[in-house]
Amino acid sequence: MSRACLVLPPRSRFAGESLPVVVARALGRADASQGQAGVESLFDVLPRGWPAAAVTRQVDAGDAANALWLRADPAYVRPDINGARLLAVGEMLALDAAEADALLRPLRPLFGDSGMPIDAGRPSAWYLRLPIGAPVPTLASPDEALGADLFDLLPSGAEGRRWRALLSEAQVLLHQNPLNAERQARGLAPINSVWFWGAGTLPDRIGSEWRVVLSPDETVHAFAKAAGANALALDAWNTPTDAAAYDLRHERRLDRLGQRWLEPALADLAAGKIAALRLVWGDGHIHELRKSQSLRFWRRPLRALAERDDG
Structure with missing residues (x-):
């Protein structure tokens, strides 16, 4: 089954804004961690760097x-x-x-x-x-x-x-x-x-776990092609048929991010159309979401992105 990754702006861009109900519930139940930020996280570049x-x-x-x-x-x-x-x-x-x-x-x-x-x-x-x-x-x-x-x-x-x-x-x-x-x-x-x-200089190797990379950025397309992934223009959410990553770093509005991307992706996750969803925020915060997390009913929804959500 396919899975998806959304590369998002820093959470601070939306500080103080209320999350859509379905998104707040899902993020409250998700596994949270800290890792590499941005589109660089989509690629394994050796030697390390972003040339x-x-x-x-x-x-x-x-x-x-x-x-x-x-x-x-x-x-x-x-x-x-x-x-x-x-x-x-x-x-x-x-x-x-x-x-x-x-x-x-x-x-x-x-x-x-x-x-x-x-x-x-x-x-x-x-x-x-x-x-x-x-x-x-x-x-x-x-x-x-x-x-x-x-x-x-x-x-x-x-x-x-x-x-x-x-x-x-x-x-x-x-x-x-x-x-x-x-x-x-x-x-x-x-x-x-x-x-x-x-x-x-040209890296010795560029790899990626993502087989499809959708982005408006020609540099991201170049890295995707070097990794053997299919590089596509960013359009709108469609249920992926392979491991797909979406470059949404340029989104400025939380309401549009929710309506066009987060809510449709979460709906596909809940329906079992994708196996997992990863959200990589621009500050390096990561949410890992799976359908089974719906059983974590005791966890309260995340009220806002500035709220502590690492436990």
């Missing part, structure tokens, strides 16, 4: 072996009184291949002269290729960096100054590119920066 740039590069171009990769994705930042905030990156900018090539043309000498050639695996995914062992920054993913001040997220120290300088020079070259005036005339955001993230 997003190398894994997506292998899917995009098939040449990720024997190099260290860093994403340098096209980005839109808006200056404010305190700095410059990252407002859009990668696929959010709707670039085509011709636009990507025009924007990359002046950047190639900048990064090439620094020993890290830049190119596009896809119009929305730009890559820096470095020698294995070269020092690279550990930076937030676009999801984590959106809305933040870019320079607050860049590393400090001598190596940090190098990357800050490269970023500043790239921003000047992109700001001067005439393509941005054309994009703005069409009502599109300019590409006036890059965002460095996802450094790493």
Whole structure:
């Protein structure tokens, strides 16, 4: 029989909100534990880590072996009184291949002269290729960096100054590119920066207990493909026929999360259509649910996600 995993936002996102009755009852009776958070929990990566740039590069171009990769994705930042905030990156900018090539043309000498050639695996995914062992920054993913001040997220120290300088020079070259005036005339955001993230080399192995992974994130799709899983777009709950994981990290509303995902999944669990349901919250909290837990009638419902529920 199939089973399912829902990868969810941190519980703090919904602090103070009342849970739907059926969800509150099920979570009150579930087994709770603490473990790895986020979509990383879906994959067994060796060596340990989350080398997003190398894994997506292998899917995009098939040449990720024997190099260290860093994403340098096209980005839109808006200056404010305190700095410059990252407002859009990668696929959010709707670039085509011709636009990507025009924007990359002046950047190639900048990064090439620094020993890290830049190119596009896809119009929305730009890559820096470095020698294995070269020092690279550990930076937030676009999801984590959106809305933040870019320079607050860049590393400090001598190596940090190098990357800050490269970023500043790239921003000047992109700001001067005439393509941005054309994009703005069409009502599109300019590409006036890059965002460095996802450094790493191609893993020796990527595995997963989940045979189907549904996500809106192309990076998650790349890891799923590397693990031999079927990578699908996220749509709506359908009773899975295999071990299936659903990436719901971006959900902002508890009512919609309950109606579209939690309640239908719990209904399938109660009906015996799935054998088990795992909820992985973004703070690393895990709920394991099975039909037999309905016999735990003495356990009170979980009133809210901030309530203690580990016993």
